[in-house]
Amino acid sequence: MADKYDIILSGVGGQGVLSVAAVISIAAMKDGYTLRQSEVHGMAQRGGAVLAHMRISKTVIASDLIPMGCADVVLSMEPMESLRYVNFLKPEGILISAAAPYENIPDYPDLEGIHKQIESLKRSRIIDAKALAKEAGTMKAVNMVMVGALSSQLNIREESIVEAVKEIFASKGEKIVAANLKAVELGKKTGAEL
Amino acid sequence: MSEMLVLGDEALALGAIDAGLGVAYGYPGTPSTEILEFIQKYAKANNSEIIARWCTNEKTAYEGTVGVSYAGKRSLVTMKHVGLNVAADAFMNSALLEINGGLVLAVADDPGMHSSQNEQDSRYYANFANIICLEPRNHQETYDMTIEAYRISELFHIPVMIKMVTRLSHSRSVITRIDSLPIKDLGTAKDKLKWMALPALSRNNWKELLEKQKTFLEYSIDSKFNTLKINKNFKEFGVITTGLGGNYFFENIDDLENKPSHLHIAVYPVPLKQIKELAAAVDSLIVVEEGYPFVEKMLNGIISETLPVHGKLDGTLPPSGELNPDSVRLALGLAPRVSQEVKIGILPGRPPQLCVGCPHADSFHALNAALENYDESIVTGDIGCYALGALPPHSAIETLLCMGASIGMARGASEAGRKHVVASIGDGTFLHSGVTALIDAASANTNMTLMIMDNSTTAMTGMQDTIMTSPMIKNIVLACGVAPEHLRELKVLPKNHEENTQIMKEEIEYEGLSVIITLRECIHVVGKVRGVIK
Numbered sequence: 001m002a003d004k005y006d007i008i009l010s011g012v013g014g015q016g017v018l019s020v021a022a023v024i025s026i027a028a029m030k031d032g033y034t035l036r037q038s039e040v041h042g043m044a045q046r047g048g049a050v051l052a053h054m055r056i057s058k059t060v061i062a063s064d065l066i067p068m069g070c071a072d073v074v075l076s077m078e079p080m081e082s083l084r085y086v087n088f089l090k091p092e093g094i095l096i097s098a099a100a101p102y103e104n105i106p107d108y109p110d111l112e113g114i115h116k117q118i119e120s121l122k123r124s125r126i127i128d129a130k131a132l133a134k135e136a137g138t139m140k141a142v143n144m145v146m147v148g149a150l151s152s153q154l155n156i157r158e159e160s161i162v163e164a165v166k167e168i169f170a171s172k173g174e175k176i177v178a179a180n181l182k183a184v185e186l187g188k189k190t191g192a193e194l
Numbered sequence: 195m196s197e198m199l200v201l202g203d204e205a206l207a208l209g210a211i212d213a214g215l216g217v218a219y220g221y222p223g224t225p226s227t228e229i230l231e232f233i234q235k236y237a238k239a240n241n242s243e244i245i246a247r248w249c250t251n252e253k254t255a256y257e258g259t260v261g262v263s264y265a266g267k268r269s270l271v272t273m274k275h276v277g278l279n280v281a282a283d284a285f286m287n288s289a290l291l292e293i294n295g296g297l298v299l300a301v302a303d304d305p306g307m308h309s310s311q312n313e314q315d316s317r318y319y320a321n322f323a324n325i326i327c328l329e330p331r332n333h334q335e336t337y338d339m340t341i342e343a344y345r346i347s348e349l350f351h352i353p354v355m356i357k358m359v360t361r362l363s364h365s366r367s368v369i370t371r372i373d374s375l376p377i378k379d380l381g382t383a384k385d386k387l388k389w390m391a392l393p394a395l396s397r398n399n400w401k402e403l404l405e406k407q408k409t410f411l412e413y414s415i416d417s418k419f420n421t422l423k424i425n426k427n428f429k430e431f432g433v434i435t436t437g438l439g440g441n442y443f444f445e446n447i448d449d450l451e452n453k454p455s456h457l458h459i460a461v462y463p464v465p466l467k468q469i470k471e472l473a474a475a476v477d478s479l480i481v482v483e484e485g486y487p488f489v490e491k492m493l494n495g496i497i498s499e500t501l502p503v504h505g506k507l508d509g510t511l512p513p514s515g516e517l518n519p520d521s522v523r524l525a526l527g528l529a530p531r532v533s534q535e536v537k538i539g540i541l542p543g544r545p546p547q548l549c550v551g552c553p554h555a556d557s558f559h560a561l562n563a564a565l566e567n568y569d570e571s572i573v574t575g576d577i578g579c580y581a582l583g584a585l586p587p588h589s590a591i592e593t594l595l596c597m598g599a600s601i602g603m604a605r606g607a608s609e610a611g612r613k614h615v616v617a618s619i620g621d622g623t624f625l626h627s628g629v630t631a632l633i634d635a636a637s638a639n640t641n642m643t644l645m646i647m648d649n650s651t652t653a654m655t656g657m658q659d660t661i662m663t664s665p666m667i668k669n670i671v672l673a674c675g676v677a678p679e680h681l682r683e684l685k686v687l688p689k690n691h692e693e694n695t696q697i698m699k700e701e702i703e704y705e706g707l708s709v710i711i712t713l714r715e716c717i718h719v720v721g722k723v724r725g726v727i728k
Contacts, residue, residue, distance in 0.1 A: 012544060025366060029199060037366040040308065048546035062444035064365040067519035069533030084541055089534040107542040117536045 004057040005154055006066040008085045010050065011077030012102045016143030017050045019168065020075070023147050026164035027156050028056040038064040047104055049081055056154075075150045077143060078102045079114045079126065086121070095121050096149050096191065098129040098142060125149070125191070132186040138176070141183035148187020158188075196371050202362035203228035205333040205369050206300050209340025211236060211244065212371055214378035216267030216295065218246040219255035221626070222655035223274030224309035225363035226302035230272045231656070243377060248652075250661050251597070251626045252277035256284040259297055263353075264389060266380035268296040268344055275303040275316050276596065280627065282319070285353070289323040290399040292351045292388030295380055296344035302358040305485055306516035309360075309654075311577070311594065313514070315485035320355045320462055324403055326410050327355040327462040328419065331440050333367040335460070339419065341372070346413065348380075350406060351388075359484055361438055361516065407463070415467045419460040422468040424475050428452040431504075432476030433526070434459065434469070437484035442522035449528050454480075464489055466496060473497035480525055481505035484517050547582055553714035554580040554620075556686040556694075557647050558590035560712075561616065563691070564698035571614035571702075572607045576600040576628070578620040579654045580647055591618055598627030601644055605635045608642040614702050615641070621648040621667055622660045629670060635707050636675035643702050644709045646671070647686075649716040657718055664713060671709050680708035687714065 007024070011017040021037050028035055038053040053066045068087050074095045076082030082097040089095060097118055101111050118124050129145040136145070144165065151161050165184055169177045200208065207229045210218065220230040233246040249255035252273040262269035271281075278285060278301050285299065301319075304310040320327030328343055330336040336358070343354040387395055414420060432455040435443045440458040447453060457472045459465065473479065479501060481490040487506040494503075504510040510525045511517065520530065548555050558580075565571045575581055575591030576599065583590040593603055601624075604617035619628050624646050635642060648667060652658040662670075671681055682701060684694045694712075701708035 013546070021366075025199060029368065034368055035199075035366070038361055039364050039366070047544075047549065049544040061367075063441040063519050064361050064438070065442075065518050067445060067523065067531060069531030080541060081544070083536055083538060086536050087533045091532055091534065093534065104547070105542055105544055109542065113538075117538050120536060121534060 002072070002155065004059070005055070005073070006071045007054040007056075007150065008066060008071045008074040008088045009052040009054055009076075010074065010081040010085055012081065012104065013047050013050050015050070015077040015102065017052055017077055020143050020147050020150070021052050021054055022168055023144070023161065023164045024054060024056070024150065024156070026167060027151075027160040030160040030163060031156050033058060034061060036061045036064045049084065051085065073150060073153055075146055077146060079111070079118060080109065083114065083117055089121075092123070094123040094125070094153060096125045096127065096146070096153075098146060099126045100130050127187070127190055129187070132190065133183055136183035136186055137179035138183075141180050144180045144183035145187035148184035148189070149191030151184070152188045152191030197368055198371060199366055199368050200333060201228050202333055202336055202358060202365050203302070204232045205336040206340050206356060206358065207232040207236070208369070208371060209337040210268075210270045210298065210344070212374045213296070213341045213344040214268050214375035215244055215270055216377050216379070217259070217262040218244070218270040218272065219249050219258040220272030221249055221252045221255050221277055222652050222658045223277050223302075224655055225304060225360040226272050226274045226277070226300065226358065227655045227658070228363065229270075229300055231658070233270075248658050248661065252281035253284055256281035256288070256299070260284060260288050260291070263293050263295040263297040264383050266295045266382055268378050270298050270300060272300045273302075274310065275301055275314050276310060276312065277301070278316060278319055280597065285319065286323050287391050288353050289325050290391060290396055290403055292383065292385060292399075293347055293353055294351070294383040295378070296347035297353040298340065298343045298347060299353055299355045300358065301355060302360070302363045303485060304360050306360065311596065313485075315488055316355065316357050317462060317485065317488045320357070324407060325352045325355060326350070326413065327357055329357045329437050329460050329462070330362065331438050331460065332362070333365070333369045335419065336362065337369045337371070350409065350413075352403075352406070357437070359437060411463050411466065414461045414463050415465045417461040417465070420458065420465045420468060422457045422472060424455045424472070425453050426475065428454055429475065429477050430454070431478045431480055432456065432472050433480050433482060434472065434489060435482045436460070436489055439482035439484050439517055439522065442517055442519045443482055443526070445519040446523045446526055446528060450526060459489060464492060469493070469496050473501055478502040478504065480510065482511065482517065482522055482525060487513075545585060547585065548579065548588070549717055551717045552579070553649055553686045553712070553716070554583060554647050555588065556688060556691070556714070557618075557645065557712040558583045558588040560686070560691055560694040560698055561618070561645060562588070562590055563695040564702060565614060565616070568614045570612060571616070572604070572612050573616045573618060574600040574603040574607070576617075576619040576623050578623050580618065580620055583618070597623055598631060601628045601631035601635065604642045604644070605631060605638075605640045608640050609638070616643045616645055616702060618645045618647065620653075621646060621650065621664070622652040624667070625661050629674065632671065632674045632676070632709075639706045641705050642707060643698075644707075645698075646709065646711045648711050648713050649719070651716045651719045653716045653718065657716070668711065671711070676707055676709050680704060680706065681711070682708070683711045683713055685714060686712045
């Protein structure tokens with residue numbers, strides 16, 4: 001596996017995209033990576049499309065933004081949002097999206113068509129993150145399922161991810177930590193089947 | 195020495211803290227908000243004596259820091275680019291004072307207008323005021339430059355600007371910190387003649403500032419933050435970069451067969467010596483700047499007129515919006531990278547919208563109903579979450595100019611002869627700079643209605659406390675000269691819709707100035723109190 005990953009994280013404001021970024025950032029740092037992670041604050045967070053560029057590397061990173069055709073992974077909390085960023089993917093890059101749509105706009109396109117487009121890519125995966133989060137014990141852990149799926153594609157140690165999840169959710173009690181760890185585990189298992 | 199994962203804004207905050215900061219003031223504004231927020235959190239967590247407070251607006255914040263400097267402590271003032279327009283009077287004149295405790299102005303530009311009404315470039319302000327500006331392009335540089343800014347502010351006795359941009363302010367990376375210096379106290383400034391902007395004194399202080407320009411230029415030429423690399427073996431083109439343009443250049447450099455000579459400018463005034471040196475070594479120049487073509491426009495007069503210059507002015511780079519690695523790649527003559535595609539038409543946009551349950555939605559709903567049957571009406575809008583009232587399904591406001599402008603514009607529209615004119619503004623923005631226009635309207639008993647949507651917070655920028663609580667706003671409105679019987683307070687809840695609409699109608703029909711305060715806490719404030727949202 002490589003020593004450098006460019007990851008596009010997408011979703012809708014409120015779906016926990018930035019928490020996904022936080023877990024991966026902390027874990028990557030534990031494994032000796034340096035990183036740049038660009039995110040959106042302010043007006044764009046009010047139910048709008050959210051995009052974060054996450055670059056982790058063992059060497060110097062010049063730009064906060066990922067160039068077109070350079071992303072190893074597009075990880076999306078929402079299927080339509082994932083399609084906005086396909087041109088960031090490198091030719092052998094992979095798109096991973098949660099299956100369920102977030103319909104807060106009147107003109108949301110046909111979901112089947114969206115899923116078909118995702119499946120038309122060379123490497124892609126649609127994950128039923130809601131079902132896995134439910135299995136893990138909390139519907140709030142959908143984003144941690146996606147963390148798990150993403151981690152299956154990265155050279156980051158499992159222990160580092162676990163520690164990062166513990167750090168982020170520690171204040172919410174052991175039960176929440178356990179559910180989120182379970183979500184990561186389930187996501188990773190599904191992601192590894194890719 | 196310690197390492198930390200921080201936002202660009204937080205790197206700046208830590209630079210100020212570690213440089214011995216005494217007092218920080220600011221006004222929230224994306225993308226600058228996290229600077230002061232971080233200092234507040236830091237001071238609380240570390241039991242520090244650093245004072246960090248939000249102010250009524252950018253001007254009062256700036257004036258506060260000038261007072262701190264006079265008294266001898268290091269100060270920081272934070273704002274977004276358009277906030278500096280509000281603080282410009284204090285800022286411009288402060289350049290003529292003999293700054294005592296280091297004064298650093300952190301201003302965050304928003305190229306691409308992610309959350310702003312324009313993309314003005316703050317380097318013009320630094321140039322306008324004849325002071326030094328430092329422009330970092332990564333987190334460590336942000337941290338290091340902030341510490342350096344305090345040193346040179348005290349060395350040259352000037353305010354120093356640090357220019358941030360959204361992509362740096364809101365990017366996370368790792369910095370290495372030095373050990374924090376204790377809060378520095380130089381004592382009150384001794385030479386009072388250097389602290390009074392009286393014409394007779396200003397003439398002299400202005401001359402001295404102009405004389406200092408030579409020193410500033412020498413500083414810039416010697417600064418390690420300006421870097422020049424000449425490649426004698428490749429003359430076809432050289433590159434000048436500023437800000438994040440430098441990062442995007444380096445992102446693409448590996449793909450360039452011949453590495454061009456390159457000057458990165460991070461310290462202003464621009465280093466004339468290096469520009470001339472670069473110009474002499476190449477047959478043409480490409481200028482890559484995040485922001486306006488500030489350096490590009492300056493080149494004419496520094497270098498030979500016959501040397502071709504490419505950049506934003508000739509369309510080599512897009513003249514508006516943010517730069518990115520791809521636009522810079524094309525400007526450097528490289529082919530686009532190969533990427534993947536899907537065959538799908540244009541995806542529907544997903545614009546930001548008012549949150550479900552937002553009290554502003556109920557205010558707009560009632561206002562729309564109140565205005566429904568008039569042939570003529572005007573609703574002016576203002577800056578905040580409620581600017582989203584411009585979009586469907588609300589489509590309630592017609593104008594947006596700048597902080598506080600809804601009230602002044604409504605007054606003007608009314609006095610131009612229009613009927614049923616309503617200004618809509620939030621509590622934070624009203625206090626920021628709407629209140630002065632209300633005094634104007636009250637002085638003439640202008641026939642208009644002001645709707646203050648009081649949600650008890652500065653919501654747009656992340657729930658900062660407003661400078662004043664709801665009951666006090668009512669007192670201010672009355673003190674401006676609004677008739678008590680035409681100040682109405684409404685609780686905006688869906689169940690009160692009919693009643694609220696009726697009251698709004700009454701006040702809109704009243705021939706004179708009326709004020710309606712629509713009250714209900716932002717749903718996120720309610721969440722915060724209940725511990726739901728953090």
